[in-house]
Amino acid sequence: MTDGKTKTYGLLGNPVEHTLSPAIHNTLAEMLGINMTYLPFLVDKDRVGEAVRGAYALHMPGLNVTVPYKSEVIPYLAETDPVARRIGAVNTLVRTDGGYKGYNTDMPGLYRAMKSDGVKIEGERVIVLGAGGAARAVAALLEEKGAEEILILNRTLERAEGIAEDINAFAGKKMAKALPLDAAGRLPERKYLAIQTTNVGLHPRDEDVLITDEAFYRCVHTGYDLIFNPVRTGFMRLVEEHGGKAYNGLKMLLYQGIIAFELWNALQIPEKTACRVYETLLTLSGGTEEARECGI
Numbered sequence: 001m002t003d004g005k006t007k008t009y010g011l012l013g014n015p016v017e018h019t020l021s022p023a024i025h026n027t028l029a030e031m032l033g034i035n036m037t038y039l040p041f042l043v044d045k046d047r048v049g050e051a052v053r054g055a056y057a058l059h060m061p062g063l064n065v066t067v068p069y070k071s072e073v074i075p076y077l078a079e080t081d082p083v084a085r086r087i088g089a090v091n092t093l094v095r096t097d098g099g100y101k102g103y104n105t106d107m108p109g110l111y112r113a114m115k116s117d118g119v120k121i122e123g124e125r126v127i128v129l130g131a132g133g134a135a136r137a138v139a140a141l142l143e144e145k146g147a148e149e150i151l152i153l154n155r156t157l158e159r160a161e162g163i164a165e166d167i168n169a170f171a172g173k174k175m176a177k178a179l180p181l182d183a184a185g186r187l188p189e190r191k192y193l194a195i196q197t198t199n200v201g202l203h204p205r206d207e208d209v210l211i212t213d214e215a216f217y218r219c220v221h222t223g224y225d226l227i228f229n230p231v232r233t234g235f236m237r238l239v240e241e242h243g244g245k246a247y248n249g250l251k252m253l254l255y256q257g258i259i260a261f262e263l264w265n266a267l268q269i270p271e272k273t274a275c276r277v278y279e280t281l282l283t284l285s286g287g288t289e290e291a292r293e294c295g296i
């Protein structure tokens with residue numbers, strides 16, 4: 001029950017009405033008996049600074065930040081964690097003396113999701129589809145976790161080139177390469193892990209796919225789509241139809257929330273608890289089948 005000691009957390013974004021984050025945090029709080037509540041806050045364009053200052057003035061211990069403010073929020077923070085700085089995006093704020101400290105839990109969230117799904121990065125040849133903010137974070141994770149090669153495919157080649165250059169400079173070797181989308185059908189007959197970071201295929205355009213060329217899907221042993229609505233995207237369907245394994249972004253969403261919750265409350269969430277929250281998310285997002293094989 002909400003009382004005088006309830007701590008308020010929330011999400012800053014625009015839009016926010018379809019967010020699953022309140023379900024993650026309020027379920028965790030209830031399961032762990034923590035007196036907190038988590039609410040969505042719609043923030044108008046150009047008012048992110050005011051929102052952050054207002055939240056601080058209201059003694060809010062932590063916030064999440066979502067699209068389109070993950071980069072825009074950075075100047076309003078007292079400090080930014082090195083991982084968040086590297087990828088230029090913050091999705092979690094933790095209250096400190098003098099202001100909020102910004103973190104990025106999307107990247108470690110994806111890593112924990114992949115580990116839970118048994119998807120390995122080290123030594124893998126990986127294709128990143130897209131070159132937006134999400135792709136930049138994914139590419140940094142792949143470099144950090146020892147991918148052998150990163151191919152970044154994007155409609156606008158210059159954006160892919162920008163990410164590849166940054167990765168290569170950071171790694172001190174040429175491991176990332178930018179390619180246009182039509183290169184997807186001309187890949188060498190090798191097996192790749194492919195991570196789909198664009199919003200192509202997002203509900204309501206469930207059947208849209210970034211790449212239609214079947215030759216591409218024959219080269220993919222595992223496909224990871226960051227989209228979780230629908231729970232099975234067109235990309236996932238095509239990967240599976242060509243014999244690969246496919247995963248959606250729901251576990252990444254789960255773990256980015258869990259890592260934020262861990263930062264706010266200075267604790268570790270047991271995997272059993274994570275699994276229960278995942279089942280809640282699956283029910284809310286319309287998928288129930290996979291709940292049985294949660295396997296976390």
Ligand code: ATR
Nearest residue numbers: 130131132133134135154155156159197198199200
């Ligand atoms: P995010 O921060 O979520 O990654 P973003 O920065 O807007 O979002 O990036 C969106 C990505 O989806 C980009 O790679 C974009 O390609 P461009 O760089 O060419 O714009 C890609 N994308 C979105 N809609 C697309 C479409 N219809 N066809 C091809 N690529 C698309």
